Each structure stands twice: as structure tokens, then as C-alpha cells.
Amino acid sequence: MMTQDLLTDAVLYIYALSLLFFVSDAASGNRSARRVGTGLLVFVWVIQTAFLLYILVQSLSNPSLTIREFLFYVSWLLVSLSFLLNRWLRADLLVLLVNVVGFAVLALNLLEHQRRKMELATEEVARRLLVVHISFITLAFVVLTVTALLGSMYLFLHRRLKTKKWTPLMSRMPGLELIDRYAYRSGLIGVPLLLLSLSTGTAALMLTKSLSDLLDLKVVLAYLAGAVYVVSLVRSKIARDDGAELARWNLIGYALLIADFFASALSSFHRMF
Known part of the structure; x- marks a missing residue:
């Protein structure tokens, strides 16, 4: 085994x-x-x-x-x-x-x-905030994983169509418009969940740790990921970026989330490994 x-x-x-x-x-x-x-x-x-x-x-x-x-x-x-x-x-x-x-x-x-x-704080308020934080970050990670997969599919299909290189695999994919629509909708769900997890986690951190811990690598990466996702949603509405640009922003945000996950080993207070 x-x-x-x-x-x-x-x-x-x-x-x-x-x-x-x-x-x-x-x-x-x-x-x-x-x-x-x-x-x-x-x-x-x-x-x-x-x-x-x-x-x-x-x-x-x-x-x-x-x-x-x-x-x-x-x-x-x-x-x-x-x-x-x-x-x-x-x-x-x-x-x-x-x-x-x-x-x-x-x-x-x-x-x-x-x-x-993953030790929860002894104080009851911080403990409850951390339970909510873990729940939100888990849900956000799952939803944003789907967003990243949709973005990858969009970029692959967009490039193939642009270069006129058709493969049988492409026939099993949804159209670009449908992929773009669902990537945007999943982002609308995942990003608020991510922001809620950041807010509850920060509140619990401020109750139990010093403010200097806000500069912890894991915290910084999480906020960078949140900022990238927010920018991608704003640009899709204001700047009206095309699907390929939105997909790239989403993949950058997801890469930061993955980096944040593995940064647990380097965190001074949030070690999962």
C-alpha cells in the first residue's frame, strides 16, 4: 500500500x-x-x-x-x-x-x-472566524479551479481557431462564447468567496497575532491573488477585455493561489505541512 x-x-x-x-x-x-x-x-x-x-x-x-x-x-x-x-x-x-x-x-x-x-485560535471569536475562513477559502479554491480550467480551455481553443489548426478534441469542447460566459460567472462566485475568506482570516489574525504578521508571505500572496481577480472582473466590465485577456488574468490569479497554498511551509503561523 x-x-x-x-x-x-x-x-x-x-x-x-x-x-x-x-x-x-x-x-x-x-x-x-x-x-x-x-x-x-x-x-x-x-x-x-x-x-x-x-x-x-x-x-x-x-x-x-x-x-x-x-x-x-x-x-x-x-x-x-x-x-x-x-x-x-x-x-x-x-x-x-x-x-x-x-x-x-x-x-x-x-x-x-x-x-x-491547522491550529485554531483558543479565543472563541477568533476560533469561529477561522472556521468560517477555512470554509470560504476551500469553496473559493474549488470554484476558481473551475474558472482556471475554463480559462485554459478558452486560450487553447482560441489559439487553435486563430491558427486554423482543427483537432477532433476541439469538437468535444463548448464554444468560445459559452466558455467565456461560464468563466465570468464562476469568477463572480469564486472572487467574493475569496474576499470573504480574506476578511475573516485577517480579522482572526488581528485578534490573535501582531499586525506585523499581515506581512507574512502566505497572507501577501493571498491578497495579491484577490487583487488580481478583482482587477480581472473590473476590466471585463469597464475595459471590456476579450475572453482571452480575461482568461489570462484568471490564470495569473490562480497561479498566485497555488503559490499561496505551497507557501504554508514558509509561513510563520499557518503551516499545513
Whole structure:
């Protein structure tokens, strides 16, 4: 076994098998493979849901979160979101990409880190603010992941069309207008969630730490990401940037979020690894 957590192993292997069936459908249009992949994905979602309910019950008496539990939660949200996207958009490739990201997030559990806690503040007000902060930042990360995937798809399709290099893969993508519309809408959801997480996290920080901690690398990167996302939304309305420009801004913001995640190891007070 590659991890000590049998539950995580089982979900990983079933998830990987599900993705193989989805790839088979994407490559050859094999609908029977898609049905099998969807069934396995539903099974993964059920196991994840049961595990998260267990975590929720446990956290009522001990409000803390390990990195593995956090990644499990993000992966569950991405799986849930893929079901909704498949229902509303019928965009096979986007659903596959979302699930690939979900699997990658879950696969980070293969890293044998010690189960360090993200310690919540002892003061009740700060503790509650941090619980809200973690919830908002997790939801924002999931939604903005979809925004980044849509942006990547837009840039890929835009470049291919501009150079007149058609591939069969492009026939499985939504049109540029549809991608642009949903990227903007997901940004309208994800950016406010990100800003709410920043505000609650900053409030908790000011209650329990010194103001100098606002210059912590993780805090600075989070605010830079928020600023980039806000600028992208403002420019799309005021400057009326085209879809390609909006996609680039969104990808820059997402790159800062990823950098912020890995900056946990360098943070003086917010270590998750």
C-alpha cells in the first residue's frame, strides 16, 4: 500500500479506474465506458461523503483540520461539482478535467507528511472566524479551479481557431462564447468567496497575532491573488477585455493561489505541512 490510510487508498484506486473509463469515452466516444466511469465516480462520492460526515462529527468537539482532511474535502467538492457540470453544461471535456484535478488533489495524500493540525485560535471569536475562513477559502479554491480550467480551455481553443489548426478534441469542447460566459460567472462566485475568506482570516489574525504578521508571505500572496481577480472582473466590465485577456488574468490569479497554498511551509503561523 502506498499510504497508511486504507480509505484513502480505496478511493484513489476506484477514482483512477473511473478516470480511465472517462478517458476512453473522451477518446473514442464509448458511452458504455462513460456509464461505468460515472457509476464508479458515484461510488467514490458516497465514500467521500461518509468520511466527511465522520470528520464533521469529530470536529464538533475538536475544531481542527489536518492537511489530508482538507485535501479530501476539496476533492469531494470537485467531484460534486463535476456532477453538476455534467448535468447543466454537458461539457464532457470540462467534466473530465475537473475530475483530473480532483484526483490530483486527493493523490497529494500519497505524500507521507505528519498529520499536523491547522491550529485554531483558543479565543472563541477568533476560533469561529477561522472556521468560517477555512470554509470560504476551500469553496473559493474549488470554484476558481473551475474558472482556471475554463480559462485554459478558452486560450487553447482560441489559439487553435486563430491558427486554423482543427483537432477532433476541439469538437468535444463548448464554444468560445459559452466558455467565456461560464468563466465570468464562476469568477463572480469564486472572487467574493475569496474576499470573504480574506476578511475573516485577517480579522482572526488581528485578534490573535501582531499586525506585523499581515506581512507574512502566505497572507501577501493571498491578497495579491484577490487583487488580481478583482482587477480581472473590473476590466471585463469597464475595459471590456476579450475572453482571452480575461482568461489570462484568471490564470495569473490562480497561479498566485497555488503559490499561496505551497507557501504554508514558509509561513510563520499557518503551516499545513
